Amino acid sequence: MSWVPSTPAERDAMLAAIGVGSIDELFESIPADLRLKSWDVPEGRSEMSVRSLMAAIANRNSIGRVCFLGGGYYDHFIPAAVDALTSRSEFYTAYTPYQPECAQGTLQSIYEYQSAICRLTEMEFANASLYDGGTAVFEATTMAVRVTKRTRVVCHPSLNPTHRILLDTHARNLELDIVEGADPTDAACVIVQNPSFLGTVNDFTALAEKCHAAGALLVVSFYPLSLGLLKTPGEMGADIAVAEGQSLGIPLGFGGPYLGVMATRKEFVRKMPGRIAAQTEDHDGRRGFVLTLQAREQHIRREKAMSNICSNEALCALRALIYMSLLGKQGLRDAAVQCHSKAEYLKSKLTFAKILNDGPTFNEFAVRLRKPANEVVSRMLDKGFLAGLPLSSVGAGEANDLLIAVTEKRTREEIDEFVRALESASCS
Amino acid sequence: MQLIYEKSREGCRAITFDALDVPEAPLPAGLLRAEAARLPELGEIEVVRHFTNLSRRNFGVDSHFYPLGSCTMKYNPKMAEAVAAEPGLARLHPHLSSSPAYWPACQGALQLVYETERLLAEIGGMKQVSIQPIAGAHGELAGTLLIAAYHRAKGRHRDTILIPDSAHGTNPASAAIAGFKVVQIPSAPDGTLDVGAFKAALNDSVAAIMLTCPNTHGLFEPGIREIAAAAHEHDTLLYYDGANLNAIIGQCRPGDLGFDVMHFNLHKTFATPHGMGGPGCGPVGVGPRLEPFLPGPRVVKDGDAYSLVTPEQSIGKMSCFFGNFMIAVRAYAYIRHLGDKGLKEVAQYAVLNANYIHARLKDAYTPAFGLRFMHECVFTAAPQAKKGVKALDIAKALLDRGYHAPTIYFPLTVKESIMIEPTETESKQTLDDFCDAMLEIAALADRNDNDLAHAPFTMPVGRLDEVKAARELNCAC
Numbered sequence: 001m002s003w004v005p006s007t008p009a010e011r012d013a014m015l016a017a018i019g020v021g022s023i024d025e026l027f028e029s030i031p032a033d034l035r036l037k038s039w040d041v042p043e044g045r046s047e048m049s050v051r052s053l054m055a056a057i058a059n060r061n062s063i064g065r066v067c068f069l070g071g072g073y074y075d076h077f078i079p080a081a082v083d084a085l086t087s088r089s090e091f092y093t094a095y096t097p098y099q100p101e102c103a104q105g106t107l108q109s110i111y112e113y114q115s116a117i118c119r120l121t122e123m124e125f126a127n128a129s130l131y132d133g134g135t136a137v138f139e140a141t142t143m144a145v146r147v148t149k150r151t152r153v154v155c156h157p158s159l160n161p162t163h164r165i166l167l168d169t170h171a172r173n174l175e176l177d178i179v180e181g182a183d184p185t186d187a188a189c190v191i192v193q194n195p196s197f198l199g200t201v202n203d204f205t206a207l208a209e210k211c212h213a214a215g216a217l218l219v220v221s222f223y224p225l226s227l228g229l230l231k232t233p234g235e236m237g238a239d240i241a242v243a244e245g246q247s248l249g250i251p252l253g254f255g256g257p258y259l260g261v262m263a264t265r266k267e268f269v270r271k272m273p274g275r276i277a278a279q280t281e282d283h284d285g286r287r288g289f290v291l292t293l294q295a296r297e298q299h300i301r302r303e304k305a306m307s308n309i310c311s312n313e314a315l316c317a318l319r320a321l322i323y324m325s326l327l328g329k330q331g332l333r334d335a336a337v338q339c340h341s342k343a344e345y346l347k348s349k350l351t352f353a354k355i356l357n358d359g360p361t362f363n364e365f366a367v368r369l370r371k372p373a374n375e376v377v378s379r380m381l382d383k384g385f386l387a388g389l390p391l392s393s394v395g396a397g398e399a400n401d402l403l404i405a406v407t408e409k410r411t412r413e414e415i416d417e418f419v420r421a422l423e424s425a426s427c428s
Numbered sequence: 429m430q431l432i433y434e435k436s437r438e439g440c441r442a443i444t445f446d447a448l449d450v451p452e453a454p455l456p457a458g459l460l461r462a463e464a465a466r467l468p469e470l471g472e473i474e475v476v477r478h479f480t481n482l483s484r485r486n487f488g489v490d491s492h493f494y495p496l497g498s499c500t501m502k503y504n505p506k507m508a509e510a511v512a513a514e515p516g517l518a519r520l521h522p523h524l525s526s527s528p529a530y531w532p533a534c535q536g537a538l539q540l541v542y543e544t545e546r547l548l549a550e551i552g553g554m555k556q557v558s559i560q561p562i563a564g565a566h567g568e569l570a571g572t573l574l575i576a577a578y579h580r581a582k583g584r585h586r587d588t589i590l591i592p593d594s595a596h597g598t599n600p601a602s603a604a605i606a607g608f609k610v611v612q613i614p615s616a617p618d619g620t621l622d623v624g625a626f627k628a629a630l631n632d633s634v635a636a637i638m639l640t641c642p643n644t645h646g647l648f649e650p651g652i653r654e655i656a657a658a659a660h661e662h663d664t665l666l667y668y669d670g671a672n673l674n675a676i677i678g679q680c681r682p683g684d685l686g687f688d689v690m691h692f693n694l695h696k697t698f699a700t701p702h703g704m705g706g707p708g709c710g711p712v713g714v715g716p717r718l719e720p721f722l723p724g725p726r727v728v729k730d731g732d733a734y735s736l737v738t739p740e741q742s743i744g745k746m747s748c749f750f751g752n753f754m755i756a757v758r759a760y761a762y763i764r765h766l767g768d769k770g771l772k773e774v775a776q777y778a779v780l781n782a783n784y785i786h787a788r789l790k791d792a793y794t795p796a797f798g799l800r801f802m803h804e805c806v807f808t809a810a811p812q813a814k815k816g817v818k819a820l821d822i823a824k825a826l827l828d829r830g831y832h833a834p835t836i837y838f839p840l841t842v843k844e845s846i847m848i849e850p851t852e853t854e855s856k857q858t859l860d861d862f863c864d865a866m867l868e869i870a871a872l873a874d875r876n877d878n879d880l881a882h883a884p885f886t887m888p889v890g891r892l893d894e895v896k897a898a899r900e901l902n903c904a905c
Contacts, residue, residue, distance in 0.1 A: 002773050003699075005853065011777075014856060023777075023779070026776075026780060026783055027779065029802070030648055030680050034680050040550050041550055041767060041768045041771060042767055043769070044764070044765055044766050045765060047507045047765060057536040059516055059536065061516045061524075061536040071523045073522055075521070081442075081472060084476070085476065085483075090490070091486065091703070092703050094488040095494070095496060095702040096705040098835070101889055102884075104486070104889060105484065108429065108431070109482055111431075111903070112431060115433060115904040115905045116467060119465050120467070126903075126904060129706070132562065134747060134748045135566070163748070169746065170569070172607070172743065173607025174605070203458055227465060230461060231462075235462065251519060254520040254521075254537045254749065254750065254754070255749025255753045256754065257709075277903065280894065282889045283890050290892045297597075302600040302601060307601070308565045308568065308598050308602040309566075311706040312563075312706040312707075313707045315703030316706075318704070322479060324468075326472065326475055327442070328440070329465060329469050331441065332464075337448070340455065341453040343453075344451075360456060362455075375529070381530070386521060386524075389523050394526055408445055412450050
């Protein structure tokens, strides 16, 4: 069981060229008593055996359920061409484009991705990607602290509560004053999310103006697919826009890999973390692309870098670019209209539950059921549905509160069946 | 090649949806964007052709030998990609882990988290592992946050982390985000850590030392036992940067060497694809001292049932769920395929191959150090540079000969550095062909060949103007 292609004869020829008698001699710099004596690692298995083992483990998960579960991660349709193109090994077996001449495919795709994000958000600059939506909120926070030289960070109630926990964990020793609310006084930034974690759609234009008057930045965490319809971070006057990019053609995959999206205004680009590709030309005037402003990054600036990020999520960014290219200008709007309209249809049928949102919603909303949500989703699992996220499990609501999401994949028939099942699971 | 936006034609469509089967619902006009996003408008074949042709402007491991030092560009098994395509994994919603009501629906996934963490702990000689960190640098941040939590729980203020001058840039960058001051420890002339300087820098304000072992000079730290003993005398913790784990996997374990905390780079040692820069996966491993502080929740096993608990003293969450789970799944399949014997062969052949390259090149290029290299060998092109041929020129000349260039100008401690890491998955024939190309270039450099300064000649573009790129900052269209 090995991917080592050398034959014993080749091994011996190499040892002879090196001038040692055995491979073990090459490890003599490791003190003998520190060498591995034993470990509890099982014997290897053939590819065939590993494949069936993995299939058996995968079958212990339930995936046949009709999905109304969201909470920041959505069961959107992914066109086959996204998988086919990102499966090209020239993309997925390449690394960071340190040698631009043999990585123009990577670099041009990053440039095109950055352009797509700028067009989607109506911001001026985007980076090549961050880890995911949650860590992007943390990166936006430290960026705002660098820009404003202030340490007060205001988290708006609309923010995903798990992203807030991530922020607290990552910023634990940075001596920031992280508070809840919407008051930008003396703040580095106010961080909002649109739609809110509970699904409510807002216009934060007035808050952006208040932030700017107070010398604070507005950070908007957005839901990429919703921008097929909704007012953009750029239109609202956001200074930094971040997102979980999963909705752009990335499979749910039990939490990752996903895509951290970040965009900003021109005046702040030198404070932005992460790789950035730029257009330039070669000595013959041919257009080409390179990584730029690298003096912001850890491999040059070390402890004074804008971030410690090195590996990013480039392949997921490529997925997002291909997804946006396939859906195109009209397709992204159509997908958003479908999500919103189907969610509204479901909402109109839920006469037996109280809607908790205090304004319009996009494709997700919170309801209060007559029974504990955990109990209801358990029953719904048996009926073939992932009914939604019990809000108490993420500290965002009471025991009977459920967050329900609808995507373009749900049919009217599935929604009607869901309504009947939910009524019987939560009312009887 | 044209940009995809330059190919766009108004009104053209690729993917469309079924007609809406419910009434179209309005949203208040004030909440809507004024104009649709200017995304490309193309037919599917045009999109497919665009990205297929873009891919052909790349070198990848599947198409080219990629001896990029410190990056471990080994073969990415197709098997792992097939495993990751299992619908029972790829389509699984992450919030199934959020509520106990859903745990019965994700037992297989929780089992994989549990078993991957157990296997990695065994490989690293650690007590526990968390796969939450999303990349190597994120694992470093998790590790340094754990170190801070440990000292805080002991009620003492430790504000310094020691880091060798040969370390990856992520080490000091991560330590700074975790709130530490960084003090750099010099390398000795032989390329190993200056143990005297390290001991002189040790005091009760030092929270930890971060080491890569073998270090980025490709050398195993001979003083590791002395370093660990001296550190532990001050209750200073040892952090192991797993970037070079490929050199020692199955030969020795960081935990047995005295390390208290480490990260793994699954995209290096465990062969998951580098994906043009990511996604990676950077699990953090800890010994008993740091175990109580691990990020939560943790998967626990009771009989055949898996559930989640969060340690009371947990630092919190490094990622929303289980990090880059689907990357960890690939690594798990890799470990199960290779098993005990196969994993030991990884380091054996990685070190053999690097030493073979060293043996073939050492007369034409100057090795940066005289000690035995492990999984990568570092040369200095300083003699060539004196004749006008820099490490950069050698790198570009390799592209013309069908090889990805080694890492150049890193580590920062070596002038005109050329760092070659072949990995275990390359054949002797490939190594020989590469060495022949290196020797040919050395001979050209010896003759002051002017052409080298203008290479590459066979790529889609020649050397690009980086000053123009930074000045104009055309980063989107």
